[in-house]
Amino acid sequence: MKRAILNYSGSIGKTTIAAHLLYPRMPGAAFFAIESINQSALDLGIAEVVTMRGREAGELIEDLVLEDIAIIDIGASNIESFFEAGSRYHGFIDEIEQFIIPVTPEQKAWQESLKTVEALATIGVSPDRIILLPNRIRDNPEAEIPSIYNYVKKTKKATIKPGAFLFDSDVYGYLAANKMSFDQLIGEDTDYKAMAKAETDVEKAKEYARLHRWTSYAKPVRANLDECFAALTA
Known part of the structure:
Protein backbone atom coordinates (compact mmCIF):
# COMPACT_ATOMS: atom_id res chain seq x y z
CA MET A 1 0.00 0.00 0.00
CA LYS A 2 1.24 3.46 -0.95
CA ARG A 3 -0.42 6.37 0.81
CA ALA A 4 0.01 10.08 0.17
CA ILE A 5 -0.99 12.67 2.75
CA LEU A 6 -1.62 16.16 1.44
CA ASN A 7 -3.59 19.39 1.70
CA TYR A 8 -3.43 22.85 0.17
CA SER A 9 -3.61 24.18 3.72
CA GLY A 10 -0.55 24.22 5.94
CA SER A 11 -0.34 23.55 9.67
CA ILE A 12 -3.18 21.02 9.80
CA GLY A 13 -1.11 18.05 11.00
CA LYS A 14 -0.02 16.28 7.82
CA THR A 15 3.47 15.32 8.99
CA THR A 16 2.27 14.51 12.51
CA ILE A 17 -0.32 12.13 11.06
CA ALA A 18 2.18 10.59 8.66
CA ALA A 19 4.69 10.03 11.46
CA HIS A 20 2.42 8.98 14.33
CA LEU A 21 -0.60 7.39 12.63
CA LEU A 22 0.72 5.83 9.43
CA TYR A 23 4.41 5.05 9.88
CA PRO A 24 4.19 2.91 13.06
CA ARG A 25 1.34 0.86 11.54
CA MET A 26 2.85 0.31 8.09
CA PRO A 27 5.85 -1.95 8.81
CA GLY A 28 8.68 -1.54 6.35
CA ALA A 29 7.23 1.63 4.81
CA ALA A 30 9.56 3.97 2.96
CA PHE A 31 8.97 7.59 4.00
CA PHE A 32 9.11 10.33 1.35
CA ALA A 33 8.84 13.99 2.37
CA ILE A 34 7.88 16.28 -0.51
CA GLU A 35 8.66 19.43 1.40
CA SER A 36 10.82 22.53 1.46
CA ILE A 37 9.56 24.25 4.61
CA ASN A 38 7.67 23.38 7.82
CA GLN A 39 8.17 20.55 10.27
CA SER A 40 10.28 17.59 9.19
CA ALA A 41 9.43 13.96 9.89
CA LEU A 42 13.00 13.65 11.18
CA ASP A 43 11.87 15.83 14.10
CA LEU A 44 9.13 13.33 14.94
CA GLY A 45 11.23 10.22 15.40
CA ILE A 46 11.41 8.90 11.81
CA ALA A 47 14.93 7.61 11.30
CA GLU A 48 15.05 7.52 7.48
CA VAL A 49 13.33 10.12 5.34
CA VAL A 50 13.85 10.69 1.62
CA THR A 51 13.37 14.42 1.04
CA MET A 52 12.63 15.97 -2.35
CA ARG A 53 10.71 18.81 -3.96
CA GLY A 54 7.35 18.53 -5.70
CA ARG A 55 8.89 19.08 -9.12
CA GLU A 56 11.04 15.97 -8.67
CA ALA A 57 8.18 13.60 -9.53
CA GLY A 58 10.42 11.63 -11.87
CA GLU A 59 12.76 10.66 -9.05
CA LEU A 60 9.77 9.74 -6.87
CA ILE A 61 8.36 7.49 -9.59
CA GLU A 62 11.67 5.61 -9.77
CA ASP A 63 11.76 5.20 -6.00
CA LEU A 64 8.14 4.02 -5.78
CA VAL A 65 8.78 1.30 -8.36
CA LEU A 66 11.12 -0.30 -5.83
CA GLU A 67 8.76 0.00 -2.85
CA ASP A 68 5.64 -2.01 -2.01
CA ILE A 69 4.81 0.08 1.06
CA ALA A 70 5.32 3.84 1.12
CA ILE A 71 4.18 7.06 2.77
CA ILE A 72 4.40 10.26 0.72
CA ASP A 73 4.07 13.38 2.87
CA ILE A 74 3.37 16.27 0.48
CA GLY A 75 3.83 19.73 1.98
CA ALA A 76 1.46 22.59 1.14
CA SER A 77 4.32 24.56 -0.39
CA ASN A 78 4.96 21.75 -2.88
CA ILE A 79 1.50 20.47 -3.75
CA GLU A 80 1.06 22.52 -6.93
CA SER A 81 4.43 21.54 -8.34
CA PHE A 82 3.77 17.91 -7.35
CA PHE A 83 0.51 17.87 -9.32
CA GLU A 84 2.08 19.67 -12.27
CA ALA A 85 5.09 17.36 -12.44
CA GLY A 86 2.99 14.26 -11.85
CA SER A 87 0.68 15.14 -14.76
CA ARG A 88 3.61 14.70 -17.14
CA TYR A 89 3.97 11.00 -16.32
CA HIS A 90 1.31 8.56 -17.51
CA GLY A 91 0.01 6.39 -14.68
CA PHE A 92 1.89 8.26 -11.95
CA ILE A 93 -1.21 9.03 -9.87
CA ASP A 94 -2.27 5.37 -10.13
CA GLU A 95 0.90 4.38 -8.23
CA ILE A 96 -0.67 5.83 -5.08
CA GLU A 97 -3.57 3.80 -3.73
CA GLN A 98 -4.83 6.24 -1.12
CA PHE A 99 -4.75 10.02 -0.79
CA ILE A 100 -5.38 11.13 2.80
CA ILE A 101 -6.48 14.72 3.36
CA PRO A 102 -6.40 15.84 7.02
CA VAL A 103 -9.12 18.37 7.78
CA THR A 104 -9.49 20.52 10.89
CA PRO A 105 -12.53 22.52 12.11
CA GLU A 106 -11.24 25.98 11.15
CA GLN A 107 -13.21 27.30 8.15
CA LYS A 108 -10.17 28.16 6.01
CA ALA A 109 -8.66 24.73 6.70
CA TRP A 110 -11.70 22.71 5.69
CA GLN A 111 -12.25 24.89 2.64
CA GLU A 112 -8.66 24.20 1.54
CA SER A 113 -9.28 20.51 2.20
CA LEU A 114 -12.23 20.50 -0.18
CA LYS A 115 -10.11 22.37 -2.73
CA THR A 116 -7.63 19.48 -2.45
CA VAL A 117 -10.42 16.98 -3.08
CA GLU A 118 -11.48 18.89 -6.19
CA ALA A 119 -7.90 18.95 -7.50
CA LEU A 120 -7.54 15.19 -7.06
CA ALA A 121 -10.93 14.53 -8.66
CA THR A 122 -9.94 16.69 -11.62
CA ILE A 123 -6.91 14.52 -12.36
CA GLY A 124 -9.00 11.37 -12.19
CA VAL A 125 -8.56 10.03 -8.67
CA SER A 126 -11.63 7.99 -7.71
CA PRO A 127 -13.65 8.90 -4.59
CA ASP A 128 -12.75 5.67 -2.76
CA ARG A 129 -9.06 6.67 -2.94
CA ILE A 130 -9.63 10.22 -1.61
CA ILE A 131 -10.01 10.04 2.17
CA LEU A 132 -10.95 13.04 4.30
CA LEU A 133 -9.54 12.53 7.80
CA PRO A 134 -10.94 14.81 10.54
CA ASN A 135 -8.12 15.96 12.81
CA ARG A 136 -7.86 17.93 16.08
CA ILE A 137 -11.37 16.91 17.04
CA ARG A 138 -12.58 17.68 20.56
CA ASP A 139 -15.68 15.49 20.69
CA ASN A 140 -17.68 14.69 17.53
CA PRO A 141 -16.20 15.22 14.04
CA GLU A 142 -19.55 15.39 12.25
CA ALA A 143 -20.77 18.10 14.64
CA GLU A 144 -17.50 20.05 14.47
CA ILE A 145 -16.94 19.93 10.69
CA PRO A 146 -20.44 19.36 9.24
CA SER A 147 -19.52 20.99 5.92
CA ILE A 148 -17.20 18.19 4.84
CA TYR A 149 -19.82 15.53 5.61
CA ASN A 150 -22.43 17.49 3.64
CA TYR A 151 -19.95 17.92 0.79
CA VAL A 152 -19.23 14.17 0.60
CA LYS A 153 -22.95 13.29 0.70
CA LYS A 154 -23.72 15.82 -2.03
CA THR A 155 -20.80 15.40 -4.43
CA LYS A 156 -19.60 11.85 -3.69
CA LYS A 157 -16.10 12.96 -4.75
CA ALA A 158 -14.39 11.70 -1.58
CA THR A 159 -14.80 9.28 1.29
CA ILE A 160 -15.02 9.74 5.05
CA LYS A 161 -14.41 6.47 6.87
CA PRO A 162 -16.67 6.03 9.94
CA GLY A 163 -14.53 6.10 13.06
CA ALA A 164 -11.45 7.45 11.26
CA PHE A 165 -10.69 10.71 13.07
CA LEU A 166 -8.13 12.00 15.55
CA PHE A 167 -8.72 13.88 18.78
CA ASP A 168 -6.83 17.04 19.62
CA SER A 169 -4.02 16.50 22.15
CA ASP A 170 -1.02 18.32 23.58
CA VAL A 171 0.92 15.06 23.59
Missing part, protein backbone atom coordinates in the same frame (compact mmCIF):
# COMPACT_ATOMS: atom_id res chain seq x y z
CA TYR A 172 1.83 15.57 19.93
CA GLY A 173 3.61 18.80 20.82
CA TYR A 174 5.46 17.09 23.67
CA LEU A 175 6.65 14.31 21.35
CA ALA A 176 7.76 16.84 18.73
CA ALA A 177 9.66 18.90 21.31
CA ASN A 178 11.48 15.77 22.48
CA LYS A 179 11.83 14.20 19.00
CA MET A 180 10.22 10.95 20.11
CA SER A 181 7.59 8.45 19.02
CA PHE A 182 4.75 7.07 21.12
CA ASP A 183 6.62 3.80 21.51
CA GLN A 184 9.72 5.61 22.73
CA LEU A 185 7.69 7.52 25.31
CA ILE A 186 5.56 4.64 26.54
CA GLY A 187 8.31 2.05 26.08
CA GLU A 188 8.09 -1.05 28.22
CA ASP A 189 5.26 0.37 30.29
CA THR A 190 7.70 1.52 32.98
CA ASP A 191 6.09 2.38 36.31
CA TYR A 192 7.31 5.98 36.55
CA LYS A 193 4.89 6.68 39.39
CA ALA A 194 6.54 4.06 41.64
CA MET A 195 9.98 5.27 40.55
CA ALA A 196 9.09 8.86 41.45
CA LYS A 197 7.91 7.82 44.91
CA ALA A 198 11.01 5.71 45.55
CA GLU A 199 13.56 8.24 44.25
CA THR A 200 15.45 10.23 46.91
CA ASP A 201 16.93 12.74 44.47
CA VAL A 202 14.36 15.54 44.17
CA GLU A 203 15.14 16.46 40.55
CA LYS A 204 15.06 12.84 39.39
CA ALA A 205 11.80 12.29 41.26
CA LYS A 206 10.30 15.30 39.44
CA GLU A 207 11.48 13.92 36.09
CA TYR A 208 9.90 10.53 36.80
CA ALA A 209 6.68 12.26 37.86
CA ARG A 210 6.74 14.25 34.62
CA LEU A 211 7.23 11.05 32.60
CA HIS A 212 4.35 9.43 34.49
CA ARG A 213 2.16 12.36 33.51
CA TRP A 214 3.02 12.20 29.82
CA THR A 215 2.90 8.41 29.49
CA SER A 216 -0.52 8.44 31.16
CA TYR A 217 -1.59 11.14 28.70
CA ALA A 218 -0.12 9.34 25.69
CA LYS A 219 -1.78 5.94 26.19
CA PRO A 220 -5.37 6.94 25.34
CA VAL A 221 -4.07 9.04 22.44
CA ARG A 222 -2.24 6.03 21.03
CA ALA A 223 -5.45 4.01 21.46
CA ASN A 224 -7.25 6.66 19.37
CA LEU A 225 -4.54 6.29 16.71
CA ASP A 226 -5.02 2.51 16.69
CA GLU A 227 -8.78 2.87 16.31
CA CYS A 228 -8.37 5.50 13.60
CA PHE A 229 -5.99 3.35 11.56
CA ALA A 230 -8.29 0.33 11.85
CA ALA A 231 -11.19 2.43 10.56
CA LEU A 232 -9.01 3.94 7.84
CA THR A 233 -8.05 0.53 6.51
CA ALA A 234 -11.46 -1.15 6.94
